[in-house]
Amino acid sequence: MNRRLFVLVAVFVCLPLTSMATVQENAVIYKYFTLFKSQQGDPYTEYYPIELTQPGEITVSVKVNRLDPEPANKNYEPLRIILVDARAFQNIQPSQWQQWINKVNTFNPLEYIAGDEIRKWVRGIKRLFGKKEKKPSYYHGQMACGRERDGYTDNIRHAVDRPELNKSGGRYVVIFRNISTFKATGTIYISYPGQTSELDIEAERLFECYPDLVMEDVSLNASKQLSVKVANRSGCGGVHIARWNQKGPDAITLLANVDGRNYGITLPAADPAGKLRRPNSSITYVFDKVKITKSSKVTVTVDASGKVMETNEANNAKTVQLGPPTATLMKMGPITGKPDLTVSAIRLDGGKRVLVEVANVGLAGLDPALWNGSNQPNLNLKMNGNGWANISLSSLDRYKKLTKTGGRAVYATGYVLQQNATITATIDSNNVVAEGNETNNTTEVALQP
Secondary structure (H helix, E strand, C coil): CCCCHHHHHHHCCHHHHHHHCCCCEEEEEEEEEEEEECCCCEEEEEEEEECCCCEEEEEEEEEEEEEEEECCCCCCCCCCEEEEHHHHHHCCCHHHHHHHHHHHCCCCHHCCCCHHHHHHHHHHCCCCCCCCCCCCCCCEEEEECCHHHHHHHCCCEEEHHHHHHHHCCCEEEEEECCCCCCCEEEEEEECCEECCCCCHHHHHCCCCCCEEEEEEEEEEECEEEEEEEECCCCCCCCCCCHHHHHHHHHHEEEEECCCCCEEEECCCCCCCCCCCCCCEEEEEEEEEEEEEEEEEEEEEEEECCCCCCCCCCCCEEEEEEEEECCCCCCCCCCCCCCCCCCEEEEECCCCCCCEEEEECCCCCCCCCCCCCCCCCCEEEEEEECCCEEEEEEHHHHHCCCCHHHEEEEEEEEEEEECCCCCEEECCCCCCCCCCCCCCCEEEEEEECC
16 A cells, blocks of 8 residues: 655745845745554655755754654654655656646645656655665665654754755655654654745644734835835744745735725735844835825735734734825914914824924024923823823923924824824913914824824
8 A cells, every 4th residue: 555645845936135145045844744654564654845956955853743642652753754865766857856846836735645647756766765884875864753742853954065966956855754653743844945935824823933013104205105114023933934925815915005095015025135034123115106195094004814823913004194184274363473383293103102293383483481480381282182291392392493483393202002092282282472373283183003
């Protein structure tokens, strides 16, 4: 009975770059496995074909979560990892190898494991491991593994230099066998210098640490183009490299909705250098085709479809109002040579802290003497209609910017917004300043974290 299972690796092209040089990262395969028990001396076997594109190191490691039934000997290692190159498969031609690699684009592996079309390529193996005293050139090592309590086993590490790469054609196979009567489940990790990375959901669920993608800032640049900052706040987990080449409905996206119209970009285009693969990282992306010239409601979401497992799934989106406010005609008094204070903006910074901006839009600056004494103009703040704070002019504008016409001062409250709130700000709430317009001192804004 031939019970070999062929597990093919999905082909996604990924060429991540570092900021210093065009050095390709190793591809990573991280998969959940189930190895059923061996019967009548016929090991249950999975094959993982990989294709190297340059010299480098192949690393294979296994973590067993469960052996069923549990063996009495905790040190028993029922599994075997063997690394060979394609020269071990005497009947396979380069074109057939490519078919083997590409099959996953058309078939579910479970649908063709019994097919003679693939099995015939393995049928020509004779003395796969060679003689005891002399191993064949295509054989690159094996290890016993599967002790449940040990977690990850010792790695198989095999360095491939340029001469070996030329001889093997870059085609290698990780053979994974269960020689026991125990059913084994767990994860297998393969790293190699190639272009194919893969991650399945079952393996991702077993990660010890997840990334945390956060939409930190949504704003306009100097050209009024939509600019967003996406961060990975996790201190231990990054977005898996396989995410950079998922396509179609499986792609990770950055989605902007501007007044009901959607604009989208995939993760590889937004982060071609793969910065979000690292913990505590961030990227800034400019939607160069999205120019906002009028007041617009903008919502930007990273991983809108929830493909990436994260420590916090609730902070992937941010909604703001961008662009100049809609003009409103107001009854104006006669123009006078006096200062005119107004609350020009209430917004959040990148850390979701509330900022309040006050501007002098009048024809004269404030008297510097107003910064002294106990009767200074106040900035009064309310949250959801409740009194919050009174800030004196000297605390609001330490550098006396409002002494000049057109001057602006920004007050950082330090308050981190955790939920939706309406902020009301009134400058000169105690009517100390004689202004050219006394009707524009209050601004109210609804904020979302």
